[in-house]
C-alpha cells in the first residue's frame with residue numbers, strides 16, 4: 001500500500017464555541033496543489049492554521065509520511081512555509097533581510113535561493129528597502145518570495161493572490177508550478193482560481 005505524503009483524517013475544529021468544520025478528510029501527494037474554496041467564514045483559514053498546529057483540532061489526525069504530526073511537532077513545522085493574511089514581515093528589516101532571516105531560522109541560508117526568489121517576484125530593485133516602506137502588493141510579493149526561498153516541502157498559503165497585480169499573479173503561478181514539479185505540495189485558501197489545483201469546497 002502506498003502511503004500519501006499528507007493524510008488528513010476526520011479532522012474537526014471548533015472556534016468561538018462553534019464547530020467550523022467536521023470530519024474533514026483528504027490526502028495530498030508530491031506535486032499536488034489543493035485549493036480550499038468556499039464562502040467567507042467557511043473555515044479555510046482555520047484549516048490552514050490547524051494544519052500548521054496553530055489552532056488545536058478537537059478530533060481527527062494529520063499524518064505526514066504516515067506519522068502523526070503531533071508526535072513530532074517541530075519536525076512537521078520544519079516542513080512548512082506559511083503565508084498568512086498578515087505577512088509577518090519585520091517592517092524595519094529590508095526585503096532581503098526578511099527572507100535571509102527566515103532562511104537562517106530554517107538552517108537553509110542559500111544566497112542563490114534568495115536571489116532567485118527576489119527576481120521571480122520582481123523584487124530585485126526593492127531588495128534593500130525596509131518592508132515598512134512597501135505598498136500592500138509589494139509586501140505580499142516579499143512574503144511570497146520568502147515562501148519560495150524556503151525549501152519547505154509544504155506551502156500553506158492564505159489568499160496568496162490578494163493584492164497582487166497581473167505580473168505578480170503570474171509569478172506566483174510559476175513559483176507554485178516549480179515547487180510542485182520539484183516534488184513539493186501546497187494548500188491554498190483562495191477565492192480566485194489557481195491553475196492546476198484540486199478543489200476542496202469548504203462551504
Ligand SMILES: Nc1ncnc2c1ncn2[C@@H]1O[C@H](COP(=O)(O)OP(=O)(O)OP(=O)(O)O)[C@@H](O)[C@H]1O
Pocket residue numbers: 015016017020038039040041042043044045046047189
Ligand atoms: N479566534 C476566533 N474566535 C472565534 N471565532 C473564530 C476565530 N477565528 C475564526 N473564527 C470563526 O470561525 C469561522 C471560520 O473562520 P475562517 O477565518 O476559518 O474562515 P474563512 O473560510 O477563512 O473565511 P474568509 O473567506 O472570510 O477568509 C468563522 O465563523 C469565524 O468567525
